[in-house]
Amino acid sequence: MKPSRLLPLLVACSPFFSIGLHAEEPAKAPVNPAYVWDLGLIYKDEAAYKDAKAKLSASLPKLATFKGHLGDSPAKLLEAMDAIYDAYKLNIRLNSYASQKLDENLSDSPAMERSQEIDMVGTELSQAISYMSPELIAIGEKKIREFIAAEPKLKPYTFPLMETLRMAPHTLGAEAEQVMSSTSMISDAPQALYGILSSADIQWPTIKLSDGTDARLSQAGYTKYRAINNRQDREAVFKAFWGKFKEYERTFGVSLFSSIKGDWFRASVRKHPSSLAATLSNGNVPESVYRTLVAETNANLPTLHRYFKLRGRMLGIPELRYWDIYPPIVKLEKDFPYEDAKKLLIDSAAPLGTEYVKTLTESLNGRYTHVYPQPGKRSGAYMNGSVYDVHPFVLTNYNNNYDAVTTLAHEWGHGGHSSLTNKHQPFATSDYSIFVAEIASTLNEALLLDHMLKIAKSDEERMYYLGSALEGLRGTFFRQAMFAEFELRTHEEVEKGGALSGSKLTQIYGDILRRYHGHDQGVMKIDDLVTVEWAYIPHFYRNFYVYQYATSISASQAFAEKILKGEKGAVETYLELLKAGGSDHPYELVKRAGVDLATPAPYRALVTRMNSIMDEIEKLLAKQGK
Template identity: 70%
Template sequence: MRIPRLLLFSLAVTPCLDAAPAAPAAAPDPAHVWDLTLLYKDQAAFDAAKAKLTADLPKLKDFQGRLGKDAATLRQAMELLTDLQGQYFRLGSYAAQASDENLRDAAAMERSQEIDMLASELSNAASFVNPELLAVGEQTITRFLAHEPGLAVYRFPIMDTLRNAPHTLGAEAESVLSSSSAITDTPSSLYGVLANADLPWPTIKLADGTEARLDQAGYTRWRSAANRADRQAVFEAFWGKMKEYERTFGVALFSQVKTDWFNARVRKYPSSLAAALSGNNVPESVYRTLLAQTNANLPTLHRYFKLRGRMLGVSDLRYWDIYPPMVQLEKKFPYELSKQLTLAAVQPLGADYIAGITESMEGRYTHVYPRPGKRSGAYSSGSVHDAHPYVLLNHNDDYESLSTLAHEWGHGMHSVLANRAQPAPLANYSIFTAEIASTCNEALLLDHMLKIAKDDDERLFYLGSALEGLRGTFFRQAMFAEFELRIHEEVEKGNALSGDALTKIYGEILRRYHGDAEGVLKIDELVTVEWAYIPHFYRNFYVFQYATSIAASQAFAAKILAHEPGAVDTYLGLLKAGGSDYPYELVKKAGVDLATPAPYQALVQRMNTIMDQIEAILAKRGK
């Protein structure tokens, strides 16, 4: 279900694809822990701010029934809404981050949950705004906008609300729909409990005697084991267990797809896809072009698998051969070195960006190392308009950690630039553009690492890791997007989906992408239950944006690195635009049209160039 732009009471935390597991470390140096007193100087200040928001909330009611009175009243209502939203973003960011430092801290978690409850009170208090704006109507609102300069910053979000008039129902129906959200999130809760808590995960013994418990974290860790027999055993045990629960996962996902279609239909959208894309006004041609281009370019993906087989010394590639690195790199990337390398890599972006990222990485805005109880993975949090963004890492001194640092501060700098250039109502960027800023930094980092690599071994490692990134973020996410579209279309045709049916559909797509019929990589029946493991399928057409974002970022990075005149300014202009327009339009204005084949073809071309480079090194070695 779309969140109205005016009533966005969820934090813009960017959930990134890769999640490194957290682990204990030595007592932290304060320089490596973010300083949350920059948000509130102490607990008392936080409590006072929370009390203020609670006290300010009822003021919204004064505007109910008065939004159409005159332009000044509408402006005051918008200002109050923005102010309340800003108060909430600061409280919510602080509470969530404080809790993420140590998820075992019950008091911190309670504070965070209290702010979540306050957010839902805020959302309820503001729920009259959208229907009332629609009732006031476009004609009156256009007149208000023309007469009241103070309304200018609200033009885009207000017009966006009006755009949805054909899909907004009467007050009674909207109220029913709003209450139904309490039951329509059941499929994803069911998935979450089953996949994260209830499933009796298997434990296997690896070749060296290690007992490996294959829960989700264990699977992620051991699936890239160097020993091929270990990998096969990991896959057979893990997917064998998932297969036992195929029926239950099937019920959960079928219910989710039916829920999506229910929401789309009652809001008079022709399809679940149309409903999902309508939120950010992304043209359907973006989605369809992505899928068409991915399929047209499967030979490049197959070329990658064949090269991978060659480098791993495996002639009969299987699904358990896609995760181990093709080349090992012993080199360590301690945090200080990672900062230096990130800084060196973003030099092409110019003085302003360099100054911003230096301040970001040198200031106390990053929670660097794993700690007992700390949230795993990495994220950037930049919702607070008048505060510096923060980044959470679990830095492990490996190349992936370096790459994550560049990635997350890519998000962080996007927030810095947008918050500086845009007023609060227009600053927050959408997920459709978010991953451009992060993966562009990764592309710049790769270029830099290749330039300074000491030998071919190191070069091969970076090239291999870049290829793997493009496979995982482009081809794999597009494959998921194709599956998502297929299963929604089945339900829209009135067909039921059992776990078995989902496995058949997924298996067909998985085999096509991996060149099973062409003898590239054989897909065993057991792994075609993989759909059951993917949490993103409960987020309604979300994953395609990873694929479109990386296609766009490769295009921007290529222009920047080629010193194309104006390339840096155009790219930074996109970041500075924040959420001031629809994201597809912003990217298009910056010269990359994601509804056309060009950006996808450029990404594929880049994969081929990387493979040419790898093959040249291998040829030199006579391999």
């Protein structure tokens, strides 16, 4: 019914990159099994995996036999729902095993084949049950509610069933639904094209840095060198890297334009007024959330500009350019070994109560995290909590710096959410939305920050954490809201019949980029060359996804503030939100917990928080006579 349920919810975390398509560069890492997840918890060996896969394939013909009989009786509907959800559950488990195995070594061909095979089974499953939604809609709400009243075992399926009925105006006939479900075989072409071009085909430039280093500017190289100390080197890095994207501007333009047209095709076929409305309707998120976010972000650009000016002052750069955006404003020469990081996470979670801390401690001490980089391993970080009967897993590329600690806090924030949801929800309502997911992760980051500020041993260290938090708010709130605005503009252009070439996309992106960075006010000069940045952002292939980073961090700041102040009931209300999983519409769940993301208040609170961090940094600077 909901095809999204066919895949594990891999919460791809960093809003700054995709979960990498490329493998992390080789690194020396201990091969202590304590630091490697135990996928034997999912399937004890390959034979067990194969048995389970055979079982799923064998169950598919049975799923088709319910066609035309869902309305026969409450017992028949229950039998069908159980069979379908068992298949979902099994598919997710198989998929998780296959993809996590692959992520240990992306160049492992058998792992790649295993993963592709299980994808095919997923498509077959989705086709086998494509009759469900049209049939349930034909049966109608009245009869389905009567069935639920008559058969208590149907109760856990109430929300998913009602969701299917809610989508009635956008659901087609059985034949058309089958065609639509088949389009999934071709609709990922633009994203695949982007992936191949940006991670394999482009011949990346190599430049010589001022210290003699040959810097190869692949995506990983760009991420590594864009923050280096020497300003001329940074400028050279930007010019070479974005220059390369500029060469392919036309091709990236065709691929993104195709993707946006695909969004509009699916939206209009399903009779949605816009691509945005289609995406938001999945979780019943009011459009006012999206529009309030964009409006409030624009209204608060002076705060972002204040940050840039402070950045310029601290870096000693009077005229900021785009290549001055990444170097840290405060440096910290401090190592955070993994075992120390675990302790920091556990200590920082104390405000969430002993139950939560106990779960987190068990998570960190069990074999649930693939900790260190190793040759061929997937880059970035993610959490997978969708194997319902097994503990959540986290993949990181831990490298002992403070960023790695915050990433770990973020991912296990997701992990804690999944643990609570899986414990308190039946499988049918355990799939929480991304709209809520990034609240759980960024809340734990906020708690970590608070803890680090408390235990910091010097003003310098304190300033480092404040600077890092500030950068987090820029990257997760302002930058993602900027992306959200770009997505809105480009989709609207296509919806009114316009065409988007690479250069047109560059022009639209450039206008927005300049506005956000105060180009006209002399805050930061945006050179033409960097306005091709849109071509690099993988998230644009997941339409209207990134806004949730911005809404989530606004909500999590609000929750963290109440929790840290010790406001009565704040912890309980927040934990209720996590326990609720996917049992209701995500916007409603967050609103019920006290934060209404369709109003300006949470966004304004985030901006206030950002200003108070800057006040504090300025105070520390004044103390140092700077």
